[in-house]
Amino acid sequence: MSNLINTTLLIIGGGPGGYVAAIRAGQLGIPTVLVEGASLGGTCLNIGCIPSKALIHVAEKFHALQGYDKHSALGIQVSSPTLDLERSVAWKDAIVKKLTTGVGALLKKNKVTVVQGWAHIIDGKTVDVDPVAKGKAGAPQRIRCEHLLLATGSEPVALPFMPFGGSVISSTEALSPKTLPASLAVVGGGYIGLELGTAYRKLGVKVDVIEAQDRVLPAYDAELVKPVHAALKTLGVGLHLQTQVLGLAEDGKGVRIQPAKGAEQILAAQQILVAVGRKPRSRGFGLSSLMLDMNGLAVRIDDRCHTSMNGVWAIGDLTGEPMLAHRAMAQGECVAEQIAGLTRRFMPAAIPAVCFTDPEVVTAGLSPQQAAADGLDTVEGVFPLAANGRAMTLESSDGFVRVVARRDNHLIIGWQAVGRGVSEFSASFAQSIEMGACLEDVAHTIHAHPTQSEAIQEAALRALGQAVHI
Numbered sequence: 521m522s523n524l525i526n527t528t529l530l531i532i533g534g535g536p537g538g539y540v541a542a543i544r545a546g547q548l549g550i551p552t553v554l555v556e557g558a559s560l561g562g563t564c565l566n567i568g569c570i571p572s573k574a575l576i577h578v579a580e581k582f583h584a585l586q587g588y589d590k591h592s593a594l595g596i597q598v599s600s601p602t603l604d605l606e607r608s609v610a611w612k613d614a615i616v617k618k619l620t621t622g623v624g625a626l627l628k629k630n631k632v633t634v635v636q637g638w639a640h641i642i643d644g645k646t647v648d649v650d651p652v653a654k655g656k657a658g659a660p661q662r663i664r665c666e667h668l669l670l671a672t673g674s675e676p677v678a679l680p681f682m683p684f685g686g687s688v689i690s691s692t693e694a695l696s697p698k699t700l701p702a703s704l705a706v707v708g709g710g711y712i713g714l715e716l717g718t719a720y721r722k723l724g725v726k727v728d729v730i731e732a733q734d735r736v737l738p739a740y741d742a743e744l745v746k747p748v749h750a751a752l753k754t755l756g757v758g759l760h761l762q763t764q765v766l767g768l769a770e771d772g773k774g775v776r777i778q779p780a781k782g783a784e785q786i787l788a789a790q791q792i793l794v795a796v797g798r799k800p801r802s803r804g805f806g807l808s809s810l811m812l813d814m815n816g817l818a819v820r821i822d823d824r825c826h827t828s829m830n831g832v833w834a835i836g837d838l839t840g841e842p843m844l845a846h847r848a849m850a851q852g853e854c855v856a857e858q859i860a861g862l863t864r865r866f867m868p869a870a871i872p873a874v875c876f877t878d879p880e881v882v883t884a885g886l887s888p889q890q891a892a893a894d895g896l897d898t899v900e901g902v903f904p905l906a907a908n909g910r911a912m913t914l915e916s917s918d919g920f921v922r923v924v925a926r927r928d929n930h931l932i933i934g935w936q937a938v939g940r941g942v943s944e945f946s947a948s949f950a951q952s953i954e955m956g957a958c959l960e961d962v963a964h965t966i967h968a969h970p971t972q973s974e975a976i977q978e979a980a981l982r983a984l985g986q987a988v989h990i
């Protein structure tokens with residue numbers, strides 16, 4: 521084959537896992553080729569983390585301006601705002617473009633060869649890239665490598681009886697609306713359903729969330745979710761818990777739902793956002809021919825991010841939960857350094873998780889329930905944001921910070937918080953766990969006043985029976 525590239529590292533997928541691996545490999549002098557079929561930046565930068573947070577920001581601003589008319593005690597008067605949706609989406613797209621262009625520039629700077637096209641695996645050291653994706657017909661580009669890194673990410677799960685198309689949309693379409701629907705039924709009260717459902721509601725759409733479990737965000741502990749549930753109610757989001765979706769209404773203008781108790785109902789909705797999870801993208805590009813050990817659709821990896829085949833690595837959403845961008849990035853860096861000969865393991869003490877609802881939810885490490893299930897004897901400290909001065913000045917005193925530590929040596933093993941702006945606590949939470957901090961370390965660290973982060977210190981103090989401001 522004439523158009524053959526030989527390289528040391530070949531990465532399939534240019535999302536946060538793949539592009540971070542490529543940049544780090546480039547920095548370490550490893551000849552690297554990155555194949556991407558769609559856009560550099562993957563789900564995260566193009567149709568995930570970044571655009572969703574941009575839309576959430578637009579919705580927050582719009583909602584806040586509306587609210588000042590009626591609700592605020594701050595003494596500010598504004599006339600009703602209007603929304604130019606086209607401009608909002610263009611602003612979001614400009615952020616995406618800036619970031620994805622930046623990734624391209626960093627790859628170039630680090631001498632990574634980027635091949636645009638869809639990769640098809642021939643064997644563990646050979647991949648063909650379909651040039652048709654570039655708009656050019658012709659023979660596939662063949663790439664041979666010593667190390668193959670799979671970073672193909674994930675895709676939304678579809679409901680078999682209500683496939684995507686028409687009024688049934690995934691997060692991708694919800695992030696680039698041309699017009700806003702009058703009403704939106706959201707199937708799934710998890711990350712996407714609540715982040716985007718809240719944003720749409722704040723933009724004035726009538727929103728109903730249908731969740732199969734008995735609470736929204738069922739992956740988090742019940743106490744943590746209560747303020748989110750209450751805020752959704754206040755916002756006017758309809759919550760249909762313990763409810764199954766049966767399919768589209770006959771006229772297509774809504775969904776048929778079956779609550780755990782009571783009769784089947786029709787929930788009218790102009791659009792239906794299905795957000796019932798994502799699945800690893802492991803089919804349709806020859807991966808199965810490698811006969812790797814799998815966990816369902818996810819590629820099974822060890823603590824080096826190595827698969828069951830010599831020289832084949834896998835990272836990110838392709839390897840299953842937690843499907844988070846920062847996990848994918850950390851794994852990418854870990855693999856690149858091993859290929860460069862460094863000794864690395866992917867064994868984080870904690871992977872923080874944030875749900876950008878209003879209020880936000882953030883966790884790192886174990887919840888009290890998870891610690892108990894692991895047989896650990898723990899102490900906990902909870903500090904309410906209602907007792908934090910800065911939270912009051914920000915009108916965000918709903919929520920709390922909780923710390924979980926071992927009773928015997930006070931080693932911190934978990935943090936949880938719910939409240940406005942608490943996503944920024946994720947760094948402090950993860951650092952304290954990763955560095956093996958004890959309650960005393962956090963309790964005796966001076967936290968700046970007045971900040972919401974004082975609640976972190978107070979939670980640690982409270983676990984020691986020494987809280988000052990409560």
Ligand code: FAD
Nearest residue numbers: 533535537557562563564568569639673836837843844845
């Ligand atoms: P991806 O980002 O999915 O990238 C995989 C890339 O591989 C894609 O670009 C794809 O085109 C390419 N590819 C696949 N197959 C091939 C092939 N055969 N040939 C060539 N290229 C291929 N996570 C967070 O941590 N925080 C958030 O706030 C957050 N918000 C999210 C919001 C939404 C709406 C969604 C959908 C996801 C969100 N996530 C968030 C999850 C996050 O986007 C993923 O965890 C992350 O993108 C996974 O990175 P990855 O590199 O594993 O895969």
Ligand code: NAD
Nearest residue numbers: 708709710711712713730731732795796797798843874875
């Ligand atoms: P999710 O797993 O967070 O939530 C899916 C929800 O749908 C769950 O609560 C589940 O009980 C419910 N559900 C499943 N089947 C159902 C059915 N038939 N009817 C009603 N409810 C049903 O999944 P998601 O919201 O689609 O997000 C996918 C993934 O993307 C997340 O798991 C996360 O890894 C990632 N993500 C992360 C962030 C973030 O970090 N802030 C934001 C968005 C997405």
